[in-house]
Amino acid sequence: MRRVMRDLLKRARMAVPVAFGAVACLMGCTGGPADPSAATVPxxxxxxxxxxxxxxxxIIRSHCTGCHRPGQVGPFPLTSYNDVRRKAKTVRKMVVGRWMPPWPADTAYSR
Incomplete structure (x- = not known):
């Protein structure tokens, strides 16, 4: 769980606009590379x-709960500590693998 949180915190502090995409684990286009895997990570x-x-x-509130809350498109909520804890391995896998947020970004969310 600490590794997941540390990874999320690291990614949120990145200075380079890395295209994380739209599902709320981190939000819209700000001129990052078309291919997120081509971005340089400082x-x-x-x-x-x-x-x-x-x-x-x-970070979770800003980038994940837009979709990962009851009544939205995310398949499970990430609105509380217990929600995130239960899904920690999945969250880590999806963020580190850059599946979340999905690409192309949803313009309703911003970086």
Whole structure:
């Protein structure tokens, strides 16, 4: 779980507009490369030793819960700590593999 949170926090702090796409795990087009896998990922320094849900919750809220909440297109909610914890392996796999958010980005969400 810590690795998932740390990965999400790292990705949220990236300075380069990496095209994460639209399903809310992280939001719209801002001029990043057409092929997200071609993006250069900078090294992020200064992460806390312990990443808590308080660090990750704003990232999840900003980039995931637009779709991953009851009544929306996400197949499961990510609206609470327990929701994210239950799906931590899936979230990590989807974000690290850049399946989430989906591409092309939904313009209703912004980076």
């Amino acid at each position: 090294v992020v320094e200064g992460l806390p030793d312990t990443v808590t849900f308080a660090h990750v919750a704003p």
